[in-house]
Amino acid sequence: MKFSDVILNIESREGKRKSYDFSRMRALLKVLNNPHDGLKYLHVAGTNGKGSTSNFLYNILISEGYIVGLYTSPHLERYNERIMINGNEISDEDFTRLGKIVIDAEKQILDEFEVMTYFEFITAMAFLYFREKNCDYCVLEVGMGGLSDSTNVVAPKDKLMSFITPISMDHMQYLGNTVEEIAEQKAGIIVKNVDVVSSNKNKSVVEILKNKAERENAQYYDLDDVKIENLIIDDRGSEYTIKFKDETISNLKINLSGYYQLENSALTVMGVMQLRNKGLLKISDESIRNGLKNTFWAGRMERVNDSPMIILDGAHNFDGIQRLTENFRLFNYNKLYIITSILNDKEHDKMLLEFSKYADEIVLVSLETKRKTELDILREEAQKYCENVKVIDNLKLAIKDVINVSKRNDLIVIAGSLYLVSDTRKIIKEILKIN
Missing domain, CATH: 3.90.190.20 (Mur ligase, C-terminal domain)
Known part of the structure; x- marks a missing residue:
């Protein structure tokens, strides 16, 4: 099987979104020996900004010397962009090999389930790749929604934190016709005893997220919990100091332009600081600075x-x-x-x-x-x-x-x-x- 054959197989699944209850995804992963189990995940949902936030997280963790997997969507030019480890896209050879493994595994469940969707298929490939490469941390960007997204198959015990970027109207045919209905879907990544950080400001959205966090005994933080000082922003990026709880990190610089990238970076840093406070992540201020500074996200300003x-x-x-x-x-x-x-x-x-x-x-x-x-x-x-x-x-x-x-x-x-x-x-x- 060639790389182009795997791509054709994936593209044949496009537009075939089905009702979703994780049973099909779990069955496939079981055939694959559950490659997702036991890895450490940072889970990112939202309508806008989740790709940039995922990249900030990814680069901060790399700067500390960790082996870090990144799963994002969609791609701009090549499917390989969706699955990355430490700055390198998955190779054509690995993409082809893992694609064939997933195709063969799928055949074992077709008597009971329909074919995998486009996104389920690539998500399974990402889990396999991250397991093979023994990633210390995996940053997962939700494809659509959250509650029923195939990335949400990861167990709460393996999730370190949920990040939720601004929620607004999009994909209404799948997620709901009001921002509140969409927020309920996005809130699906909030799980028991796992902290959540959010950059949402819409009152009804915030209420939904806070209520879900309370039900799951998850601590909820948003940008009202941080203070941004010494801000300099122009068409090239931003520089600022952030204060969260009793900690201050100064001289933070991002090279992504836009007020919304300032928010995305602040959300990321707040989450990383909270993980560090709880002893779930060893990370230095310098790694946070370097990770932010080194982040580039194609096609965003x-x-x-x-x-x-x-x-x-x-x-x-x-x-x-x-x-x-x-x-x-x-x-x-x-x-x-x-x-x-x-x-x-x-x-x-x-x-x-x-x-x-x-x-x-x-x-x-x-x-x-x-x-x-x-x-x-x-x-x-x-x-x-x-x-x-x-x-x-x-x-x-x-x-x-x-x-x-x-x-x-x-x-x-x-x-x-x-x-x-x-x-x-x-x-x-x-x-x-x-x-």
Whole structure:
């Protein structure tokens, strides 16, 4: 079996999400000798910011010298990005080998269960890989929700802490039609006697999280429990001092731009400090500093050109777009061009309205996915709010067009979908070289 065969097998499962009760996942893992049991997990859920938070955690632990596994989704360019250990993606050879092991194991349970989902399959591969490499710690990013997510199969005894980033409206067809229903799903990663840290501010969401923590006898902390001092923030990142309980860590620096990345990093540091306070983690202040400083997360306020400035951001729901636009004030620019496309299961009308409050021109492009919103629909919505709307079906042509009409002190933002950011990263170097 070749690498491409495993990829085709995985992709054949896409869109086949099923009702979920862990029985299928547990049956598969049992055939695989339960590779997930006994590892130490840091579990991260939320609507926006969970990937960045996972990466901050991962890099802090690596800085202390631990062997650390990271499982995130989705990928931007290669499936291998989803499974990493100490800065290295899983190799094509290991991906192929473990994929075949999971395929063979699945055959043993098909008499009783349906085929594994796309996400279950890769999650099982991650558990196998982390077990093989004897990871000291594993950072697991929830795929969707939390309560019924396949990462939530880990036992409470193996979980050190739950991290919950801001919760908002997304994946409503699966998680619920109100933010409270979605919060109930995300709160599913809160388990008995395991502390939880949260960066949520919505009162109804906070109440749900606190109530779940109380029922599980889990200590709950949020950003109201920390104090941020000596803050310096600009378009390149942030520097600050954090105080939590009786401890202070100064000279913290992150190289990810945006107010929301400041929140993500503060949430991470608070969690790490609490783990250290409880004796569950040995970590130095210097490792925390180095981990934050060394964190890079592709496609999140990623600057790919300086003149004109071009920013790629994976914001793909309304709350994410609001968090993106609030950061525009960090940049000095003349005109703002936004190149965007949005999936059909997102609140695209509201997202385009938010973009229109800041954009001098919105350029709509097509996506190579069945989930895309047709350009005629996006055009009709965008033109309600913005005077200057262009439709250029081809992404490469759209980027070239905007670069050609922009000036050195303009800002170009490419955002609205992770598919869009992924496609842009594959072609942007070639475009910039030509221009």
